[in-house]
Amino acid sequence: MAIRKKKISEFPLAETLIGLFTIGVNSKNKSVKVSLEFLKTSADNADKAAKSANNAAAKANEAATSANNAADSANTAAENADSAADKAKKATQSANAAAENANTKAGAADRSASSANQAAGLASSQASNAEDKASKAENAANETTKTNEVALATIARLEELEESLVGQYKMIPTAMALTYPKAITLRNPSALRIAYELFPSNTGRNVLFLSDDNAVSVLPNGGIIVRRAGVSKVHAIPTENTEIYQTVEIKVVEPYMRKTAPSAIRLTGSGNIRLT
16 A cells, blocks of 8 residues: 655644654664653743843843933032032132222121132032032942843843754754665574664754565664565655655565576585575
């Protein structure tokens, strides 16, 4: 009966990786069932890490806004200090003018000078406060820079993790090489199998073997079981990329004698008849 080939695109799409399995071969070359649920777990962990990075970036933006507000307050305080200094300067000039106009008004000039000194002291105090606020704003800006650096480093690690996951689980083979016996003698006791290699290296790992079971049957690990004399077709199908499958023919023949000359047959070292 002819084997109906079915493309991957003809199968229904799986909506979740939970409970989804594929066929593989373990270190003992035995077929095993492999769960794909760990892919979902890795993706969920990546999503959580990305959310944490977004939260860190949001906090960094809030810190930057606070730093900008502090800088604005410092600028306002500095402007107020400049204004107070100008007033003090004008008051001092007025005091000097009053002293020059009349010694009798010296007392008034002294009082004006005292007021000017007080104003200058106040201006100096405001300037000192402005410097303190500017220093705090600078410290806040430095903290914001550190927070941004941490957020960027976290995002970079997440991107590296994403690239690693994509490289490990989404690469597919593009070519396959098969090694197998094209002809087998019936009742041959040797252990025979179909070996395969997928390219590029470290892409696909699983190959499915389908035989018509006419002359031979093929085990999941590629082992060949001889049934009877005849010819069998075997399909080797990589599960990660069915488009590169190959179909081979294996012939099973009855034992026969090889002649070394028209009237001589080939013997073993012990003198027995050699069958091929």
